[in-house]
Amino acid sequence: MRFEHTKLPASAIALRAELRSFLAEAGRDWTPAIRARSWMGFDREFSRELGRRGWIGMVWPKAYGGHERSGLERVVVLEELLAVGAPVAAHWIGDRQSGPLILRRGTEEQRRRILPGVASGELAFCIGLSEPEAGSDLAALRTKAERVPGGWKLNGRKIWTTNAHLSDWMIALVRTSPAPEGGSRHAGLSQFLVDLRLSGISIRPIRDLLGEESFNEVTFDDVLLPEDALLGQEGAGWAQATEELALERSGPERYLSSLPALTGAVDALRDVPGADVAVGRMVARLNTLRGMSLSVVGMLEAGEAPAREAALVKDAGNDFEQRLPEQIRALLEPEDMPEDLRSLLADLTQLAPTFSLRGGTREILRGIIARELGLR
């Protein structure tokens, strides 16, 4: 694996300034609870505003509602949104993976029908991968689509689907033909664009440890999908989902989820003995992870497929953002924290376990690195 230095374009400076001035205004009333949730926090009105400003689908062709800017400009927008903990979940998945997948694998009609709505912040996507019996072992999934006259009949169940109850579409990975006897379970899988308003779909929220309903169980009971719900090639679902996961793992949200806590803590730590060394180490990690993350973006921009590099950076980034709240806590007594910081840390502490679960568990990612090392 090689991580070449990626240089941001000169236009990044002005773009960053534009974002900062917009966010200073837009984020004035964001509570610590909103900032803690950041890219897990759903606010469709805010996403619409970003869409109006051209900050969703930035790299897509204009014909599909995009703005034909570079991936290196897009990452500037992502960084600035994450740095202040902006609530971006309503468009995040569509912008990051579903949209690009449709752009790459979808039909012309699918692109025209769906992408402009994603880019305007109107259409929200959720991820249809995990199932009750298929977590890290994704190929064990059982949801099935069978050919019927005029389309497909979908049966089965997806789970841990973040914000499914608020989303319009799901890209679901399902089985369209049985795995060949003694052959690879990766064969016979396909991806579908599922309109979540279709009848036969029920979405049951699952209350999480925060006492909130952010993820769901989505049940498909004889759902009739139109012919053109198939995304990409029948039977190529595994390869497509692998591409999708590489996109899902490649962004700066994999190390920046806790950054608002660090910026919030710096002021409270000013006179705390030993804080300088601890903060210096955290900032060195942050800066280095940023270099690694930008390197992955640079590879994507160059048309490469840095799936393994993305897995490595996600794992390292998750480790950083997961430990960050604990490191702050090690320096400051709760009663010495300003109220905003205390409540931000309280939420992050409860959210942090998911960082190394969502988008591929730590163990799966390290398995990918081990394979790259030649150990498996």
Place this chain on the structure above:
Amino acid sequence: MRAIILEQVDRLLAANSGAPALRRLEAGEWPEDLWEALEGLGLPLLLVPEDLGGIGLGWADAAAVWQVIGRYAAPAPVAECMLANGFAAAAGIEPRGGFTTFGLRAPFGRFAAQVLLEPAPGRIALHAPGTHTPGANIGREPRDDITPGALLAEGALPNSHGPRALRLGHALLRAALIAGAVQHALTLAVDWANTRKQFGRALGKFQAIQQQLAVVASEAAAVSVAVASAAQAVDAGGLEGAAFEIACAKIIAGEAAQTTAATVHQVFAAIGITEDHELHHTTRRLWSWRDEGGSERAWAAEIGRAVLAQGGAALWPNITARDIP
């Protein structure tokens, strides 16, 4: 140019390193033949401009070469000599032949033809070696306390080098060597895990081993990125201008050194502890080099003090403002 030199250095060190060479070095023997070959490549003059007889490459090139040297556990102190000659040339002093070391606790000082010092901020002085009290780091590399001899030449560094150029350059040098050594330790451990069998299968087939080595791979990538980014920052803005990136690189290098040494020894188990095994030449250097050129604690304190003084709101803008345009 860089690619050619990297390949030449790699080939030369591959033929002249390994446990026997490192054992002789640690026993106090000067690697005469290797040194002559390195001089033959012009390596000690890599950072010296062409008009002073050097190769005239930059810090990013030097750091890449240092990583290669680190991969071979530095069988000769040529990285140190590159740094010293680079500083001499930057101060307008024409580099002299032979091995030049630097500092009052001088790497391989007992073998030096001359020693480079920073007598005052921004000033460089080249001295005859004088006398020394021998010492060594835990890598058993000579670290000799020098009483410098006659002043041979003196000059001023350009402003962009700042008032503590030697400390910064030394930190980058050690971080780059660590980056290479971490990579080498990982390679050794992966080879071993794929060879050694227990419970009827190769160690590397156990997830417990895979997961640990994946973390080392991650650290190897991190330190390599941090070093490359620091070296590029020096090329773009001078040593003092790159102080933040150099500090980051040395911090990550120190942390990577710790994680790597601990993990590879765990993977190798008892055989890796033996004198006969090559592993310790690398791990003892990792433990030494993290303390030299400023420990990760020292550099973290510097970054941390600045971040705390500037306040939380400035943290992210300050980081992004350092992007090289």
